[in-house]
Amino acid sequence: MSAAAPQERQPKKILVLGATSGMAEACVRLWAARGDSLFLVARNAERLNAVAADAGVRGAAWVGTAATDLDDTAAHPALLAHAADSMGGIDIAFLAFGVLGAAEDHSFAAAAPVLHTNLVAAASAVLWLADYFTQRHTGTLAVLSSVAGDRGRKSNYIYGASKAGLSTLVDGLRNRIDREGVRVMTIKPGPVRTAMTESMKGSARFADVEKVAAAMVAAIDKGTDVVYVPGMWRVIMAVVRAIPERLFKRLNL
Amino acid sequence: MPSPVEPNSAGTGTPEFESWGRYPEYNAALKPLHWEGDFPGVLAGVAGEALAVGMGRSYGDVCLLDGGTLLPTTAMNRLLGFDAATGLLTAEAGITLAQILDFAVPRGWFLPVSPGTKYVTLGGAIANDIHGKNHHVAGTFGCHVPALELVRSDGSRRICSATENPELYAATIGGLGLTGVITWAQLRLKPIVSRGIDYEGIQFHGIDEFLDLTSKAQHLEYTVSWVDVTSTGKNFCRGIFMQGEHSQTPAPLTVSGKPKLVFPFDAPGFALNRASVSAFNTLFFHKQMKPRVTALQDYEPYFYPLDAVLHWNRMYGRRGLLQFQYVIPWEHAREGTVAVLQEVAKSGLASFLAVLKAFGDQPSPGMMSFPKPGISLALDFPIKPEKSFALFDRLAAMTLEFGGRLYPAKDARMTAAQFQAFYPQWQQFAQYKDPALNSSFWQRVTGERA
Numbered sequence: 001m002s003a004a005a006p007q008e009r010q011p012k013k014i015l016v017l018g019a020t021s022g023m024a025e026a027c028v029r030l031w032a033a034r035g036d037s038l039f040l041v042a043r044n045a046e047r048l049n050a051v052a053a054d055a056g057v058r059g060a061a062w063v064g065t066a067a068t069d070l071d072d073t074a075a076h077p078a079l080l081a082h083a084a085d086s087m088g089g090i091d092i093a094f095l096a097f098g099v100l101g102a103a104e105d106h107s108f109a110a111a112a113p114v115l116h117t118n119l120v121a122a123a124s125a126v127l128w129l130a131d132y133f134t135q136r137h138t139g140t141l142a143v144l145s146s147v148a149g150d151r152g153r154k155s156n157y158i159y160g161a162s163k164a165g166l167s168t169l170v171d172g173l174r175n176r177i178d179r180e181g182v183r184v185m186t187i188k189p190g191p192v193r194t195a196m197t198e199s200m201k202g203s204a205r206f207a208d209v210e211k212v213a214a215a216m217v218a219a220i221d222k223g224t225d226v227v228y229v230p231g232m233w234r235v236i237m238a239v240v241r242a243i244p245e246r247l248f249k250r251l252n253l
Numbered sequence: 254m255p256s257p258v259e260p261n262s263a264g265t266g267t268p269e270f271e272s273w274g275r276y277p278e279y280n281a282a283l284k285p286l287h288w289e290g291d292f293p294g295v296l297a298g299v300a301g302e303a304l305a306v307g308m309g310r311s312y313g314d315v316c317l318l319d320g321g322t323l324l325p326t327t328a329m330n331r332l333l334g335f336d337a338a339t340g341l342l343t344a345e346a347g348i349t350l351a352q353i354l355d356f357a358v359p360r361g362w363f364l365p366v367s368p369g370t371k372y373v374t375l376g377g378a379i380a381n382d383i384h385g386k387n388h389h390v391a392g393t394f395g396c397h398v399p400a401l402e403l404v405r406s407d408g409s410r411r412i413c414s415a416t417e418n419p420e421l422y423a424a425t426i427g428g429l430g431l432t433g434v435i436t437w438a439q440l441r442l443k444p445i446v447s448r449g450i451d452y453e454g455i456q457f458h459g460i461d462e463f464l465d466l467t468s469k470a471q472h473l474e475y476t477v478s479w480v481d482v483t484s485t486g487k488n489f490c491r492g493i494f495m496q497g498e499h500s501q502t503p504a505p506l507t508v509s510g511k512p513k514l515v516f517p518f519d520a521p522g523f524a525l526n527r528a529s530v531s532a533f534n535t536l537f538f539h540k541q542m543k544p545r546v547t548a549l550q551d552y553e554p555y556f557y558p559l560d561a562v563l564h565w566n567r568m569y570g571r572r573g574l575l576q577f578q579y580v581i582p583w584e585h586a587r588e589g590t591v592a593v594l595q596e597v598a599k600s601g602l603a604s605f606l607a608v609l610k611a612f613g614d615q616p617s618p619g620m621m622s623f624p625k626p627g628i629s630l631a632l633d634f635p636i637k638p639e640k641s642f643a644l645f646d647r648l649a650a651m652t653l654e655f656g657g658r659l660y661p662a663k664d665a666r667m668t669a670a671q672f673q674a675f676y677p678q679w680q681q682f683a684q685y686k687d688p689a690l691n692s693s694f695w696q697r698v699t700g701e702r703a
Contacts, residue, residue: 022328046288046289046290047288047290050288050289050333051331053331053332053333053334054331054332057332057333057334057335057356058332058356195285195287195328198285204269
């Protein structure tokens with residue numbers, strides 16, 4: 001265990017919502033190896049236990065779990081308070097739950113659960129955590145959004161709309177509470193190779209999740225406002241946003 | 254016979270999952286496993302048979318299933334438990350040995366058996382019951398796997414060990430992934446105090462000098478020899494005997510860096526020819542100027558010299574390479590090895606890397622394990638169907654004649670009759686095969702498919 005002990009860095013207490021997502025799990029491994037304490041939340045208990053066991057072996061100072069469906073927003077206050085109590089506080093909250101939805105299904109029935117999970121349920125957790133951190137005038141709230149929210153495209157605009165809403169919510173929240181001493185981060189990954197994206201066309205060329213996680217963990221240490229990972233997506237999305245709609249509507253993106 | 258390969262989604266005409274030798278090429282659907290609970294549910298609605306695969310480092314068709322479904326396991330790479338007092342590690346089967354080393358080395362632990370590449374999975378190491386330079390003292394990889402979990406296609410989960418489901422345990426070690434999907438396994442690591450290996454390289458001329466060095470090095474942990482198979486006459490069977498032991502002088506146990514070199518493209522077919530390979534072999538022999546050289550060497554270049562260049566198999570071009578590895582028991586080991594080396598020299602085909610190793614007598618728990626006491630020789634050749642296939646077929650027949658056997662993980666050519674003679678216990682093993690799992694290798698060597 002000695003090798004995993006953090007060097008000149010206070011161990012953090014980190015809450016991870018959606019801990020079994022590929023990106024969250026890759027971050028959890030890095031935090032665990034640094035000796036941080038982790039409270040992990042995900043729906044599937046068996047998967048959650050595997051991620052928690054891995055974190056424990058890698059050197060996490062403490063690992064707690066709650067297997068629960070975060071779509072149930074009524075349960076959020078009790079769950080989040082329990083997480084804070086069990087760790088003796090939260091230094092960093094990483095919100096990483098979300099669903100991709102079926103791109104080829106254009107019905108409202110298919111859109112509603114995506115909007116609920118990615119935007120409504122995320123907003124519920126974000127707003128609770130914003131209050132928690134604001135009262136203490138400290139903390140980092142890191143929210144996983146997506147480059148898909150930067151512009152509506154025909155291939156995934158429902159998912160994109162949920163992430164656009166989430167990005168705007170988080171950006172606005174930062175504008176409100178950054179001055180209270182709370183770091184609020186909008187993290188926008190480009191396509192990353194994980195279980196969520198493996199059935200997508202061209203997924204073999206997506207970014208490597210370990211590299212993306214290392215970049216996210218480094219950004220969270222710094223508290224950067226808006227993070228694109230890999231960094232080239234900041235440029236790519238600036239170009240995509242600059243295309244006139246007259247032209248954009250005819251592209252196959 | 255192989256079905257023609259259809260263009261894949263990238264439109265390149267190569268299958269999405271290849272074995273390391275890139276021969277044969279088969280199409281298969283890919284359904285990655287991410288969690289222990291994924292199998293067999295992942296097969297719902299999938300027709301035909303399946304096979305769990307890892308890093309695709311086996312050379313031939315043990316990791317392929319023509320027209321079936323491959324289940325890549327590398328996303329199942331979690332550490333589930335570690336006892337820092339005993340070094341007993343429990344991990345999901347898709348973890349690579351490289352990932353295990355990254356975790357273990359800084360904590361003062363090392364793999365009990367290291368193959369020639371660290372880019373293989375724990376599950377693959379068990380399924381092929383791999384061996385290393387310490388076979389003569391440590392046995393195979395499976396000797397250090399006290400327990401594992403196997404999930405069968407009927408959904409049952411079985412813990413397998415020497416005492417629990419012992420027959421299934423024996424069938425699974427060296428069982429080529431056919432007995433079920435290994436979800437996790439335990440591995441007994443061994444303590445180290447340094448990354449360093451006390452290395453000694455000794456030139457030898459001829460098989461008798463090799464045998465002499467082998468018997469003198471019985472007590473040393475690691476021994477392996479590179480042998481020049483292109484030279485004849487007075488240089489016939491010259492080589493370098495490479496022995497080593499973990500350094501006992503404490504030194505910092507840092508994590509290895511990531512490889513920076515990638516072989517960038519498929520080399521043209523003529524790049525490896527007799528002249529270039531002979532030149533390489535001569536250079537390799539004389540790189541060591543003195544008859545005897547000692548050095549403190551880092552474990553990475555000592556165990557995994559080729560891992561420094563990712564995709565080095567591209568050196569062999571699109572057509573790929575064939576490996577050939579036999580073990581011939583001591584009774585015929587000397588005459589068999591000389592005869593095979595003469596046959597190779599006579600063929601005019603040049604092997605880039607030829608490795609000689611004496612196996613020890615520690616038995617593997619595995620029913621179908623390859624190593625047995627004797628001499629093992631591994632060769633690799635670029636694929637030239639007319640010439641290399643004919644040579645391989647002659648070498649396989651000679652191996653049988655000398656009472657030896659071939660290594661399935663490195664084979665793409667042995668016949669059903671040869672396999673069944675090499676592994677007469679195959680029918681007993683077949684009782685433990687999961688009906689939903691298969692491999693192109695198994696279809697070939699059981700005669701299920703010509």
